[in-house]
Amino acid sequence: MQKNAHAELIEQENQTAIMVLELTVNNHPGVMSHICGLFSRRAYNLEGIVCVPIGSGEVSRMWLQVNEETKLEQVIKQVQKLPDVLCVERHAAGHAVFSGLAAFV
């Protein structure tokens, strides 16, 4: 019985849809903190973060791997409100940024 419940849990977890948010943000020391804070404040886990400066280093590109939950819409709206966030795009799971990282873990 217990084993079944455990298997069910694992199955549920596997079914949780993963998605990737791609942000273009200003590049300065507080930006990461601003964005991560919006998630942590809502008890929302960021499963993966990749961030690199682009162009001349004035802006950065950031990929956030997140579980799709009902509160995701609200967090995305909050992210869009941040003055340092220039653009938000959504991608499905299996984004090349994160699958490429698999070799390092």
Next chain:
Amino acid sequence: MYTMNGAQLIIKLLERQGIDMIAGIPGGANLPLYHALFESPIRHILCRHEQGAGFLAQGIARTTGKAGVCFATSGPGATNVLTAIADAYLDSIPVICITGQVPASLIGTDAFQEVDTYGMSIPITKHNYLVRSVEELLRIIPKAFELALSGRPGPVLIDVPKDVQAATISFAEWPEPGSRLAQPPADSGQLEAAAGMINRAKRPILCLGGGIIHAGAAGEARALIEKCSLPTTMTLMGLGALPADHPQSLGMLGMHAARSTNMALQECDLFIAAGARFDDRATGKIVEFCPKANVIHMDIDPSELSKLKTAHIGLVGDVRESLGRLLPLAQANERKIWRNQIEVLQEMYPMTSPEAVVPEKPYGLILKVSELLAENGFVATDVGKHQMWTAQVYPFKRPRQLLTSGGLGTMGFGLPAAIGAALAFPDRQVVLFTGDGSLQMNIQELATAVEQQANVKIIVMNNNSLGLVRQQQNLFYAKQYFASDFQIDIDFAAIAKGFGMKAFNAKAGCDLPELLSIVLDQPGPCLINVPIGREEEVYPMVPPGASNSIMLGGCNAEKCTC
């Protein structure tokens, strides 16, 4: 070319923003700023605690609609001011807070009076800055004002290391002052759909929130209310948006609303939220709020739409513009049946009774003061029973008349906010309703009131307890009055006199109306202590977390079958 140091640049940029008053306290890390301020025509209001400075700036911002500015030093100065900033954030008040920081070379070394002000202020500001070079100030200061005033207003904090304040800068041209940006208009299709929904509604209710006040939309709201006969409730932050004596006014909704108002909301078939955000103190248990209603939500902040209750129609944009464009699309309608239904409820469950409005009782005291205060006066409150009684019965007539801490519910808000209002409008009178608990949380600002000779009349509704806490213990914690009754009786009049303020004690059997009129006639600040029975509760009351249909107490509660 202009050449000056960072501190002088900040002060000049503030002057160019039209700032004429700054509240604050100097300290080690903002002394260059104060050295520059001495040379400026800007008036500095020296407070006695940085939280007081933050609330004083809020008092200016809430009454004028312009940004209020406060200064604090690093470390404890910054941590002290944060409560007032968080309060401004929750009520969407434009405040610019400039804090001193240890020199950049010492940041991160646990230097004397160093805290991570930037990190601590992230979740309680609309935006914040840690200035890393003097050149950045030319961009950051105007941008901070633009952000604080545009869209949904809010506080912006700027942390300035001491070496940045002292560094020299030469520049050719002044930046434009930051100002409120125009917002994209609401979607026309959605507006037409909203008008259609209003036209079809048989039992609509309009709810005006703080957004109506910020947007200056009271006139547009009133035109729509009168054309469509929309019964209208207000959130705590929206009080004054529609005059209390307007035939369509239902007063405040929610936890301490008139019974009839919450009952009407249970019946409505359309709920129109205009600049309101479905706070839990207003809605009660959200899934049972307006169970039969379609929802139209107008807000300038897209993240508010469907945050808590799904809106059938969302109008993102300036609520003043949205309401103005709705008016020609909405059909005139008398809605007599709905009107009658509400009037029956209002007659059945009045807010007050003849015995509750004698001047010795809380409602009576508040109503008496309302008769004595000139129409253009301001009313500030602290947080607690006195605040709810004031919200329930004070006949607010105009936007910005009431200053109260809504979202954060900060005890200690009232006195410094009232001083800010009085200094922003020196020719008008400000009445502060406070409690003995709240007053003690920023009582040191009595000194500021006297020093500035602020025209503030402080009415201490003194039940010698933390009244609303005590009420919850009475109703929900088996009458176990623990830590809510004070064990000593404080002589607030003597304390006020100690600060050099004129003060009175309303003794049992005194002529209270007469005494109140003496107090209001005093020039400058004045305090009166009025004893209130501990057992005086705020009714009706919706238990926290319960549906608004479950109300305890109030007139004719026993007749209610709900």
